[in-house]
Amino acid sequence: xxxxxxxxxxxxxxxxxxxxxxxxxxxxxxxxxxxxxxxxxxxxxxxxxxxxxxxxxxxxxxxxxxxxxxxxxxxxxxxxxxxxxxxxxxxxxxxxxxxxxxxxxxxxxxxxxxxxxxxxxxxxxxxxxxxxxxxxxxxxxxxxxxxxxxxxxxxxxxxxxxxxxxxxxxxxxxxxxxxxxxxxxxxxxxxxxxxxxxxxxxxxxxxxxxxxxxxxxxxxxxxxxxxxxxxxxxxxxxxxxxxxxxxxxxxxxxxxxxxxxxxxxxxxxxxxxxxxxxxxxxxxxxxxxxxxxxxxxxxxxxxxxxxxxxxxxxxxxxxxxxxxxxxxxxxxxxxxxxxxxx
Amino acid sequence: xxxxxxxxxxxxxxxxxxxxxxxxxxxxxxxxxxxxxxxxxxxxxxxxxxxxxxxxxxxxxxxxxxxxxxxxxxxxxxxxxxxxxxxxxxxxxxxxxxxxxxxxxxxxxxxxxxxxxxxxxxxxxxxxxxxxxxxxxxxxxxxxxxxxxxxxxxxxxxxxxxxxxxxxxxxxxxxxxxxxxxxxxxxxxxxxxxxxxxxxxxxxxxxxxxxxxxxxxxxxxxxxxxxxxxxxxxxxxxxxxxxxxxxxxxxxxxxxxxxxxxxxxxxxxxxxxxxxxxxxxxxxxxxx
Numbered sequence: 001x002x003x004x005x006x007x008x009x010x011x012x013x014x015x016x017x018x019x020x021x022x023x024x025x026x027x028x029x030x031x032x033x034x035x036x037x038x039x040x041x042x043x044x045x046x047x048x049x050x051x052x053x054x055x056x057x058x059x060x061x062x063x064x065x066x067x068x069x070x071x072x073x074x075x076x077x078x079x080x081x082x083x084x085x086x087x088x089x090x091x092x093x094x095x096x097x098x099x100x101x102x103x104x105x106x107x108x109x110x111x112x113x114x115x116x117x118x119x120x121x122x123x124x125x126x127x128x129x130x131x132x133x134x135x136x137x138x139x140x141x142x143x144x145x146x147x148x149x150x151x152x153x154x155x156x157x158x159x160x161x162x163x164x165x166x167x168x169x170x171x172x173x174x175x176x177x178x179x180x181x182x183x184x185x186x187x188x189x190x191x192x193x194x195x196x197x198x199x200x201x202x203x204x205x206x207x208x209x210x211x212x213x214x215x216x217x218x219x220x221x222x223x224x225x226x227x228x229x230x231x232x233x234x235x236x237x238x239x240x241x242x243x244x245x246x247x248x249x250x251x252x253x254x255x256x257x258x259x260x261x262x263x264x265x266x267x268x269x270x271x272x273x274x275x276x277x278x279x280x281x282x283x284x285x286x287x288x289x290x291x292x293x294x295x296x297x298x299x300x301x302x303x304x305x306x307x308x309x310x311x312x313x314x315x316x317x318x319x320x321x322x323x324x325x326x327x328x329x330x331x332x333x334x335x336x337x338x339x340x341x342x
Numbered sequence: 343x344x345x346x347x348x349x350x351x352x353x354x355x356x357x358x359x360x361x362x363x364x365x366x367x368x369x370x371x372x373x374x375x376x377x378x379x380x381x382x383x384x385x386x387x388x389x390x391x392x393x394x395x396x397x398x399x400x401x402x403x404x405x406x407x408x409x410x411x412x413x414x415x416x417x418x419x420x421x422x423x424x425x426x427x428x429x430x431x432x433x434x435x436x437x438x439x440x441x442x443x444x445x446x447x448x449x450x451x452x453x454x455x456x457x458x459x460x461x462x463x464x465x466x467x468x469x470x471x472x473x474x475x476x477x478x479x480x481x482x483x484x485x486x487x488x489x490x491x492x493x494x495x496x497x498x499x500x501x502x503x504x505x506x507x508x509x510x511x512x513x514x515x516x517x518x519x520x521x522x523x524x525x526x527x528x529x530x531x532x533x534x535x536x537x538x539x540x541x542x543x544x545x546x547x548x549x550x551x552x553x554x555x556x557x558x559x560x561x562x563x564x565x566x567x568x569x570x571x572x573x574x575x576x577x578x579x580x581x582x583x584x585x586x587x588x589x590x591x592x593x594x595x596x597x598x599x600x601x602x603x604x605x606x607x608x609x610x611x612x613x614x615x616x617x618x619x620x621x622x623x624x625x626x627x628x629x630x
Contacts, residue, residue, distance in 0.1 A: 023526035024526075026526060026528050027526050027527045027528050030527070030528035030531070031433075031437055031527070031528075033429065034429045034430070034432055034433035034436075034437055035433050035437065037425075037426045037427075037429035037430040037433065038429070038430040038433040038434060038438070038443075038444075038447050038502075039447070040426055040430065040498070041430055041447055041450060041451045041454060041498065041499065041502060042446075042447055042450060044454065044462070044465070044495055044498070045450055045453070045454055045457070047465055047469065048457070048461050048462055048464075048465040051464070051465050051468035051469065052461060052464055052465070052468075054468075055468060102365070103365045103368055103369065104365075105365070106361055106362040106363075106364070106365025106366060107362075107365050107366045107369050109358075109362040109365075110362045110363060110365065110366040111366070114359055114362055114363065115366075123366060123370070125620070126369075126370055126373055127366075127369050127370070127373070129373060129613060129616075130369065130372065130373045130376075132552060132612055132613050132616045133373075133376060133377075133556075133609055133612070133613070134555070134556020134557070134558070134583060134608060134609065134612055135556065135558070135559075136556065136558045136583045136586050136587055136590075136605070136608075137376065137380060137556070137586075137605050137608070137609055138376070139587075139590065140380075140586065140590050140601065140602070140605055141375075141376050141379055141380075143590060144379075144383065144590075144598065144602075145375075145379050145383075205372045205376075208369055208372075209369075212369070236351055236352065236354070236355035237355055237358075237359065238354055238355040238358040238359070239351070239355070241358075259456065262456050263456055265458070266456070266457065266458025266459070266460070266461070267458075268458070268459070268460045268558070268559040269558045269559055269583075269587065272587075273590065273591075293458060293460050293559070296460055296464070297460060297559060297562060300464070300562070300563055301562065301563065312464065315460070315461045315464050318458055318460075318461060319457070319458065319461045322456075322457060322458055323453060323457070326452075326453045326456050326457070327453060330449060330452050330453060334449070
C-alpha cells in the first residue's frame with residue numbers, strides 16, 4: 001500500500017489506473033464472498049426443510065394425509081401416525097403459554113413501572129439468566145425434582161376436584177354436574193408425575209425469560225409523554241399500563257408471545273424426560289404423551305426404514321409449523337421496529 | 343358514588359401491583375430453585391475425579407472425555423460459524439442496502455435463531471453423517487466434525503445478528519472519511535469497520551458459544567457420543583450435555599448424581615460465559 005502510494009505520486013497515470021482496477025476487482029470478489037456467506041443462512045433453512053421432506057417422503061407416500069390424523073405409532077407393525085406427537089407438542093406449548101404469558105407480563109410490568117430504578121437492572125439480569133440455563137438442565141430438574149412435586153401436590157388436588165376417579169373417592173360437585181370436564185383430568189397412573197401438564201409447566205419456566213424480555217423491551221418504547229399525560233390526568237399505574245402501554249405495544253407483545261410459542265414447540269430436552277413417551281391417544285392433561293421433538297430424540301438412534309422416514313416426516317412438520325409461528329412473530333415485531341424508527 | 347369508584351380503581355391498582363411483584367418473585371424463585379438443585383444434588387460427585395476419569399468406567403465418577411469432547415465440539419462450531427457469520431453479517435450491514443435480498447435474509451436469520459435445534463441436527467445428519475458411508479466402505483460414521491457443523495448452524499444466526507447490529511452502529515462519517523481518501527471498500531470493511539465493531543462482534547461470538555455449550559439435541563445424531571477420550575474429529579465424540587442426557591436416563595441413583603455434577607459444571611460454564619459477554623464488553627446486544 002505504502003509502496004504503491006509513493007509510486008502513484010511519481011507516476012500518477014499508470015500505477016493509479018492499475019491500482020483502481022485491482023481494487024475494483026478485489027471489491028467485487030470480496031462482495032461476492034460476503035454475499036455467498038449470507039446466502040448460507042438461506043440455504044440452511046431450505047436445506048433443513050428439504051432434507052427432512054426428502055427423507056420423510058416414504059412415510060408421506062405410504063400414509064398420505066392419514067399420517068396427520070392417525071393415532072397409531074406402532075413400530076412392531078410398521079404403522080405410523082403423527083396425531084399423538086402433534087397433540088403432545090401443541091398441548092404442552094399451550095399450557096406453557098397460558099402459564100408463561102401472564103407471569104411474563106407481570107415481570108415486564110414490574111421491571112418497567114413498579115420496581116425502583118436500582119432494582120431493575122439486577123432483576124432483569126437474573127430473569128435473563130433463566131434463559132441461559134441449558135435445556136437439558138430443565139429436563140433433569142423436571143424429571144427428578146418437579147415431576148415428583150407435581151405428583152405429590154398438584155396432580156392429587158386436580159384429580160380430587162376435576163376427575164371422575166378421584167384418589168379421595170369423592171367425585172366433586174363440579175364433575176357430577178359437568179361430566180365432560182373429567183375427560184381432561186383422567187390419569188391411568190395417578191401417582192406418576194410425568195405427563196402433558198408437567199412438561200407444559202417446565203416449558204413455561206423456560207420461555208418466561210424470552211417473552212418477558214421482549215415485553216420489557218417493547219414497553220420501554222412507549223413515549224414517556226404519553227404515559228406522563230395519563231398520569232397527569234390522574235390515572236393509576238395499572239390504568240396507564242392497561243390503557244396506554246398495552247394498546248400502544250399490542251402487536252409486538254403478541255409477536256413476543258409467538259416467539260415464546262416457537263421456542264416451546266421446538267424444545268426437545270426439557271420435555272423428553274417429563275412427557276412419559278407413550279403413544280396412546282388421550283384428551284387428558286394429566287396423562288403421559290409424547291411430543292414431536294421428544295419422539296425424534298428417543299427413537300431416531302435405533303430407527304430403520306419406514307420408522308426413520310416417519311420420524312423425518314415428523315421433523316418436517318415441526319419445522320414447517322415453527323417456521324410459520326416464528327414468521328408471524330417476526331412480522332409483528334418488525335412492525336414495532338418501523339414504528340420506533342418514526 | 344365517586345368515592346366508591348375511586349376505591350375500586352385503587353383496589354384494582356393494588357391488586358395488579360401485588361400480582362406483578364408475585365410474578366417476578368415466581369421467576370426469581372424458579373431460577374434459585376433450579377440453580378440450588380444443580381448444586382445440591384450433584385455436590386457429592388463434585389470431586390477431582392470428575393475432571394480426570396472417563397465415562398468408560400462409570401463407577402469412577404469421571405466425565406473428563408465428555409468435557410474434552412465438548413470443548414473440541416464447541417471450538418469446531420465457533421471456528422466454522424465465526425468467519426461465515428461475520429462475513430454474512432457484514433454483507434447485511436454494508437452491502438445489502440440496494441438489494442431486496444438483504445432484508446429477506448436478515449428476517450430469515452432471525453427465524454433460524456429460534457428454529458428447533460433437533461431439526462438442524464437431523465439436517466446435518468443428512469448432509470454429513472449419511473454421505474460418510476461413501477467414504478468408509480458402507481459404514482455410516484458419526485463424527486466430531488458433524489457435531490461441530492451442527493453447532494455451527496446454531497451459532498451462525500447469533501453471530502450474523504450481532505455483527506449486523508454492531509456494524510450498523512458504526513457512524514457513517516467513518517465510512518465517508520475512508521472512502522474519500524480512496525480506500526477501497528474491502529479494505530474499509532476489514533480494517534476500519536470490523537475493527538471498530540470488534541468488541542461487539544466478540545460479544546456475539548461469546549453469546550453464541552454460551553448458546554451452543556448447552557445444546558444436546560443436535561449432537562445426538564451427529565457427534566453421537568464416545569465412552570473414551572477422542573481427539574480426532576473424524577471419530578464419534580462425547581459431549582457433556584449428551585452424557586448428562588444418558589446419565590439422567592440411567593436407573594442408578596449414583597449415575598444420576600454424576601449427571602447432576604456434570605449439570606452443575608455445565609451450568610456454571612454457560613452462565614459465566616453469558617455474564618462475561620454481557621458485562622465485560624458492556625454493549626447493547628439483544629439476544630432473544
